Amino acid sequence: MIEYAARRLAGLLGVWFLAIVITFVAVQFVPGDPIMALLSDRSGDADLEARLRADYGLDRPLPVQFLDYLAHIADGTFGLSFRFANTTVFDVISGGLLISPILAITAILIAVPLGVVLGVFAAQRANSWADTAVILGLVSGISIPNFAMAAFLVYLLSIKWSVLPVAGWGTPQHLVMPVLILVIPPTAYVARLTRTYMLEVLQQDFVRTARAKGLRERLVIYRHALKNTFVPLLTTVGIIFGGLLSGTFVVETIFNIPGLGRLAIESIFARDYPVTMTIVLLFTMFYSIINLIVDLAYTALDPRIRLTNTKA
Structure with a gap:
């Protein structure tokens, strides 16, 4: 390795x-x-x-x-x-050097586990009303633009209920709405993929064998079936992270967060090309490093995967 x-x-x-x-x-x-x-x-x-x-x-x-x-x-x-x-x-x-990565990493650490849980829940109840409700919620999460969702959350949580600040940065409360906006689309994406992969895995012979041995359904799902969905899911993590980085451009502008995304927008309009070029380079570095980490994580999830050629 x-x-x-x-x-x-x-x-x-x-x-x-x-x-x-x-x-x-x-x-x-x-x-x-x-x-x-x-x-x-x-x-x-x-x-x-x-x-x-x-x-x-x-x-x-x-x-x-x-x-x-x-x-x-x-x-x-x-x-x-x-x-x-x-x-x-x-x-x-x-x-603002660390703000955009913090937003993206926080969002992905929430979105992936939550999406897996929702996907497993839907797969266990395939073609039921619960499955249909989850799918409708996931489609809505993917379809609603982040700026529209941001406007709704600002009205609900800041104006009507006054539980969170409208904009700004510096306290944990300022982190909640931006991360929530970033979390919704990748959660829906991961959940849909998890449901699809789980439905395929649950039809495999090793799952039927585990059930025939009398194992509890929870063990069958979480110890045997779910483990075999992690590798294809891991492949999407790098893509999701890239989407989250680009999403910070909109979120930071909406919530007046002094991160790299907002700086990039401001520098483009001000023709501050050195700043723009540097932010593009930094985002490229963030994205490529995350993909490298994902590649190295394959062997931890599946020891059968070898990242180097073995000599005969």
């Missing part, structure tokens, strides 16, 4: 470098000039414009700008922000 992990980490370095190249090239095609946006009403000052371009290195050839950007990544500053004078990108994002 160590050899496999080392090879995957080496591959991730290539992915991260490709992400850097793509974001750098994409920014060159974005309409608008960040220097002109900085100048605002002083756009006619040619001397100031030239000085700003020199300060930010925008008067240099693109290959030199790219090498400068790599150097700034290596030293951990990620360059200078266009929006905040004499401020490095790291200083801009440092306050």
